[in-house]
Amino acid sequence: MSREPVAVTGIGQTHHAAARRDVSLAGLVREAALRALEDAELTWADVEAVVIGKAPDFFEGVMTPELYLADALGTAGKPLTRVHTAGSVGGSTALVAADLVAARVHRTVLAVAFEKQSESNAMWGLSLPVPFQQPLLAGAGGFFAPHVRAYIRRTGAPGTTGTLVAYKDRRNALKNPYAHLHEHDITLETVRSSPMLWDPVRYSETCPSSDGACAMVLTDRAGAARAPAPPAWLHGGAMRSEPTLFAGKDFVSPRAGRDCAADVYRQAGVTDPRREIDVAELYVPFSWYEPMWLENLGFAAEGEGWKLTEAGATELDGALPVNPSGGVLSTNPIGASGMLRFAEAALQVRGRAGEHQVPDARRALGHAYGGGAQFFSMWLVAASPPVT
């Protein structure tokens, strides 16, 4: 059956910081939403439905905050949906919004994702209380570091690859005015000498905790035709989930991630992602996840991901730029981080990424994951409309 092609015609994000004390929750989401509407040259009245995503409500201490945010997002009289798929939620939110357009339920939908982590302590928010988890883990780093060590042991990667990723992403962030971290004095040496937090993950190889929001306007062909600037076109989108823990689970390269990428590539007609995708925004909260995802997503053969990083292929001027925005390592409002990946991919193919623009980017991958490396959402966007 025929699906309506989906276009991204408006993108907005907040300036991100450890604490945005200058805005309320409503002010934060409005800042991103208004930028997206301004980009699309639309008003609240043009939006038919709103989809909001964020990670656990405990991060702000507000249960189902979309009910309160309905007023600020001009949603009265409209459908409002709240998505929560753990860390992948920003991506999932965009995909739920895209489905509303693809199914021709609505013509123009606003997708918004946010987290205001300064309202609580995200590290402890991510550390489940007894009896749900043994009292040994502190934060997501405690959960993921063993899987990084497994990756290093499995592939024989040199111990330095992670620091290269962090050094690259933090320098890329200097070209992104919205990024949370702007470390002008960073050197490879300062990264390598930063304190060890969760062996082998150092302080500088760890994402920050941010306040921020991201918003996108998704619309149909008619909406794209009226748009003031070139849109990004959705060519493939998918979500995959697997359980948190089970015998035989591969935490280094989860099957849900591989299956999700395969579904997206099939929809988009991509057979050789390394050559056919120009730039990727991947969810890399700890540096080593760049080489790990390069393999999981089929950009490198198994055991070879670290070689792409070591060779500089993922640098902004490399053959496959990864996270030209600075990525999650430079900006991490958890609920919005996935949507930021999707939005930055869309900015690249629209040619509107500013200083961190990859020249002639035609096809870009946005990627998000969450939970115990178990929830994945991805989309592939392009400068040209899909062939229907």
Added chain:
Amino acid sequence: MTPPRDVAVVAYARTDHQGPAEGLSEAETLLPVLHEVLDRAGLAPGEADFTCSGSSDYLAGRPFSFTLTLDAVGAWPPIAESHVEMDGAWALYEAWVKILTGRADTALVYAHGKPSAGDPRDVLTRTLDPYYLAPLWPEPASLAALQARALADAGHTAGPDPAADPLAGPPAVADGAAAVVLAAGDAARRMCGRPAWIRGADHRVEPHALGLRDLTDSPSTRLAAERAGAFRAPVDTAELHVPFAAQDVVLRRALRLDDTVTVNPSGAAAGPLMVAGLIRLGEAAARIHRGASDRALAHATSGPCLQHNLVAVLEGDA
């Protein structure tokens, strides 16, 4: 909107707890319900093209509470799956849209709630405006009382009557789970003798601030019903989600239900938090499955004083 594709509720199951599900985790509460609904649809675990659920971290008292219920679903090999932090009725809506895109022909939808893990009267105050309302800790019954008073003042109800408490709600600590299977076209006909076809579904929200709303009316319910096509032909059955008894009159007026309509034949207007709305959809569908209804309306609500409302219209083949 007329849906571009015929999609039906083909199976439904729910728990029958009247109170706390003592000693059971959410996954354990959910597992028998999923078994039952998949058996009815003839699906193996993980076989549905899409899975979507609704629940709330705040009820469970831990972040990411929904992640562990995946253990009850059988998400291996990995499944295409999503989750709303809302009543399961909205999970059904997301799954319905997914099937309308053509990316799925079947979907498993479920919801679970374990409000007995805390005191819902306190917990639910956390859903209010965090700057101006939540610091006052007004519990749901207090807000519903404002609505009941407005209705009495407007002459829509007789006012406080000790014999019929307008604030009567469900036992606040009912735990439970519910699930439905959706299927499109021929798949639906294979799975169910009399599928409950979703002729339309829509949901609308109102401003959060009670002072901005006329609490004696529910324009969002009326608009959702219009968009779902509820007024195109009379319904014989309505399953309404009524957290507090006095809200019944608001919904009946907004939905233009007269005495010819059988309202809430399932015998309850509410149920476990995050599950009650999905139960209304499931009960309406089940009535069509067994031939007791030909055209039914199902309603779900969320937020203080009916802030957010969903309406679906279900029909059986003649």
